Amino acid sequence: MILAVAALLTLSGATRAATETADSRQSLNVTIIGIHATKEAKPFIDPALKAISAELRKRAVGYNSFRLLVNLTRTVAIGKTWECPMKEDYARQVQPIKSEADKATIRLLWIRYVVSGRKRKAQEKEKLTLSIRKGKYFLSGGWKLKKGVLLGAIAVQ
Amino acid sequence: MDCDEAKQMLAGYADGELSSLENEGLAAHLEQCGRCRQIVHDQQRIQHVLDSYELPPVQDSDWNNIGKALKAELEGKGEPVQLKTRPRIEGLDPTPETQRPIVSAEPPPPVPIVREVPAPAARPRGAAAAARTPAMTLITVRPRKGRQPFRWMAHVAGAAAAALVVAMGLATLWTRAAPPLAPNTLARQDDVAIMELETDADYSVILYTGDTNDVVAIWVEPDESSG
Numbered sequence: 001m002i003l004a005v006a007a008l009l010t011l012s013g014a015t016r017a018a019t020e021t022a023d024s025r026q027s028l029n030v031t032i033i034g035i036h037a038t039k040e041a042k043p044f045i046d047p048a049l050k051a052i053s054a055e056l057r058k059r060a061v062g063y064n065s066f067r068l069l070v071n072l073t074r075t076v077a078i079g080k081t082w083e084c085p086m087k088e089d090y091a092r093q094v095q096p097i098k099s100e101a102d103k104a105t106i107r108l109l110w111i112r113y114v115v116s117g118r119k120r121k122a123q124e125k126e127k128l129t130l131s132i133r134k135g136k137y138f139l140s141g142g143w144k145l146k147k148g149v150l151l152g153a154i155a156v157q
Numbered sequence: 158m159d160c161d162e163a164k165q166m167l168a169g170y171a172d173g174e175l176s177s178l179e180n181e182g183l184a185a186h187l188e189q190c191g192r193c194r195q196i197v198h199d200q201q202r203i204q205h206v207l208d209s210y211e212l213p214p215v216q217d218s219d220w221n222n223i224g225k226a227l228k229a230e231l232e233g234k235g236e237p238v239q240l241k242t243r244p245r246i247e248g249l250d251p252t253p254e255t256q257r258p259i260v261s262a263e264p265p266p267p268v269p270i271v272r273e274v275p276a277p278a279a280r281p282r283g284a285a286a287a288a289r290t291p292a293m294t295l296i297t298v299r300p301r302k303g304r305q306p307f308r309w310m311a312h313v314a315g316a317a318a319a320a321l322v323v324a325m326g327l328a329t330l331w332t333r334a335a336p337p338l339a340p341n342t343l344a345r346q347d348d349v350a351i352m353e354l355e356t357d358a359d360y361s362v363i364l365y366t367g368d369t370n371d372v373v374a375i376w377v378e379p380d381e382s383s384g
Contacts, residue, residue: 031335051339059365059374073335105352125360126377129353135336136344139374142360151376153343155336 027077028096028104029157034070034086035141037063038148059139060151069150088145089113091122092152097129104156105131110143132156158186163193171200343372351375 035049037056043064045053048071056066069087076082081095093109110126125143132138134157141151163186169175170183187194336342346366356362360377 029335033338048338051337052343055340055343055372059372059376071335123357124355125357126362126375127353127355128351128375131350131352132344133348135342136348137336137338137342138344138349139372140376141374142363142377144379153338155342157336 026099027075028099028106029073030076030082030094030096030106031073031137031155031157032070032082032084032092032094033068033137033153034084034092035151035153036067036069036087036145036148037141037151038065038067039063040065055139056151060142060149063148065148070152083111086152087150090125090143090145090150092154094154096156099156103131103133105129106154106156108138108140108154110140112143158182160186160190160193163187163190164196167193167197167200171197171204340372345370346373349373 035046035056037060039062045066046068048068049056049066053066057063060066070084072084074082076094076096078096078099081093083091083093085091089112091111091113093111095107095109096104097107098105106129108126108128108130109124111122112125113120113122115121126140128140130138132155135155137153137155139151139153141149143150163183166175166179166183170180175183187197351364354362354364354375356377359380361380363376363378365371365374365376
């Protein structure tokens with residue numbers, strides 16, 4: 001009986017590994033992080049961002065407070081687009097283009113929705129195509145908000 | 158000698174255990190008393206039938222089952238073994254005494270497992286034995302609690318299935334977990350290759366690449382000239 005369970009587990013693991021290999025070529029696990037940087041009399045660092053606060057200060061010069069807005073992970077198929085809303089009508093779109101063993105090619109968009117008449121229209125603020133090593137966060141941002149700026153990090157696996 | 162005294166000696170008389178004096182006294186009473194004579198006659202008939210009766214052989218497996226059931230009963234784990242019907246012997250009318258179970262008077266409340274043990278079909282001895290009603294032994298054995306073979310296998314299988322589900326769930330969570338936010342997980346120059354970049358005309362772009370150990374980032378600044 002125990003042998004049967006062990007065999008089942010092994011088979012399950014092997015099947016899962018094979019499935020994951022096949023899936024990793026067809027989809028990616030994408031993580032999008034949104035950060036709100038502000039200048040405050042009393043600095044505040046979100047506990048989730050404490051480890052990278054020094055790097056954030058180097059890029060967002062002059063800002064001393066960083067709050068986590070979004071931290072989401074989704075499986076996105078190659079060629080499909082995932083849009084993640086951020087703050088003040090800003091959103092981030094990601095589209096996996098290609099997946100290799102240790103890196104992936106993705107297209108990133110910063111967009112902002114503006115109301116024009118009765119319609120809500122998306123403006124492409126920044127379009128970026130890059131190849132990135134899996135498991136690494138790519139930082140970008142600087143989008144002006146009413147108070148502070150918006151930045152984000154994105155990683156794929 | 159009166160009837161009461163005679164009745165006390167009848168059993169010994171039938172068995173031939175009385176002294177010659179007692180025999181003479183009782184014989185004198187029996188010549189006079191038809192009722193006591195009938196009792197002696199009945200006892201002798203019973204003795205004769207019993208002497209000619211041969212108990213059906215008991216199989217080894219029957220002894221094993223009875224032994225196990227009795228052991229379980231002694232240990233308080235099982236129900237008593239019951240012989241519901243005793244062998245019938247022609248010439249002896251069944252009485253409530255003979256129908257009583259050998260071991261226990263109370264039948265068990267649950268539906269019992271009844272096993273029939275037929276007696277041998279024919280007996281070679283005597284006309285009475287040939288015409289005898291086939292004997293039947295009904296043994297009632299209650300299922301013993303706490304001794305259910307292979308039940309542990311069900312528990313093991315259940316636990317294994319639960320562990321499998323949990324392991325697969327954890328594996329799914331693990332594969333979908335985001336990389337930790339740490340300095341060593343921030344992309345550096347060797348980790349990123351910019352292939353295409355377009356920005357809004359209202360913003361200037363700063364591409365931080367720095368040296369190999371520097372974190373790569375794209376930073377935008379509002380373009381003051383655009384107004």
